[in-house]
Amino acid sequence: MNAWAPVDSPDDLAGALDRVGYLADEGVATAAFLALRMGKPLFCEGEPGTGKTSLAAALAAALDVQLIRLQCHEGIDASQALYDWDFPRQLLHLRALEAASGGQLDADAAEQSLYTRRFLLARPLLQALEQAPCVLLVDEVDRADDEFEAFLLEVLGENRVTVPELGEVKAEVPPLVVLTSNRTREVHDALKRRCLYHWLEHPDLTREVAILRRRLPGISERLATQVAAAVRRLREAELLKPPGVAETLDWAQALLALGRTELDAESAATTLGAVLKYREDAERVVAASLDQLLAG
Structure with a gap:
């Protein structure tokens, strides 16, 4: 813990997160504290928009360390996550050596000079090992393949990698790793066993109102409560894409930009695109009556 900012309890961490604008509930603060104290990755699952990615960014800010993000996608491989060689620069270097040698290039020496640190492109995993202490966000790991x-799993278990041309790179202080998943597929048990696990729910009404008032200081408690309550009812509807906290903030910000002081059927209709991002969802909500949405 001596390499990290002093955090002695979940309450301390919750306070640090609060100071950087992330309102963590007891479960999130405890899971993140244990990950930090035990040196284990934190595996966060939940619906999109529940604050999984934001948690990693907030932890980096609260602990005053760098955030390094690895965005997973279908087909991602080790070279995209770990390191690669800068082939265009290597080629230019080789041509410069040939010109300087007058055609008498020493092939072995030239090859050795190509595979040095100056030509290595460090990707997020290698960056995290070299720059720790830091927060490493492995975002949407469920989109990657087996x-x-x-x-x-191997890299996170060892906190070290070997670059054949350069040798071993080991993190003296393991990075705080946050893995996120939207559960588009099940992640293997072997990876989960390596991690602490936490399921993130959408915030309750009181906390979502607090988030709105923290992030949008000009909003009244009445409007914040109306927006948060309406979003909660939208999440209970059978929508293609239920709104997350980001959409709640967008909706409230749109209303403020229009000078609205309360959420009524007219203002909801004109700003619905801030909270619902599929035409089918908007049509379903309008057909079910905006008055009913706001009165619930």
């Missing part, structure tokens, strides 16, 4: 999961 092979990448196995590779990731």
Whole structure:
């Protein structure tokens, strides 16, 4: 813990997160504190928009360390996550050596000069090992394939990698790793066993109102409560894309930009695109009556 900002309890961490604008409930603060104290990755699952990615950014800000993000996607491989060689620069370097040698290039010496640190492109995993202490966000790991999961498990388990041309790179202080998943597929048990696990729910009404008032200081408690309550009812509807906290903030900000002081059927209709991002969802809500949405 001596490499990190002093955090002695979940309450301390919750306070640090609060100071950077992230209102963590007891479960989130405890899970993040244990990940930090035990040196284990934190695996966060939940619906989109529940604050999983924001948690990693807030932890980096609260602990005053760098955030390094690895965005997973279908087909991602080790070279995209760990390191690659800068082939265009290597080629230019080789041509410069040939010109300087007058055609008498020493092939072995030239090859050795190509594979040095100056030509290495460090990707997020290698960056995290070299720059720790830091927060490493492995975002949407459920979008990667099984092979990448196995590779990731090995790197996170050892906190070291070997670059054949340069040798071993080991983190003296393991990075705080936050993995997120929207549960588009099940992540293998082997990876989950390596981590602490936490399921993130959408915030309750009181906390969502507090988030709105923290992030949008000009909003009244009445309007914040109306917006948060309406969003909660939208989440209970059968929508293609239920709104997350980001959409709640967008909706409230749109209303403020229009000078509205309360959420009524007219203002909801004109700003619905801030909270619902699919035409089918908007049509379903309008057909079910905006008055009913606001009166619930």
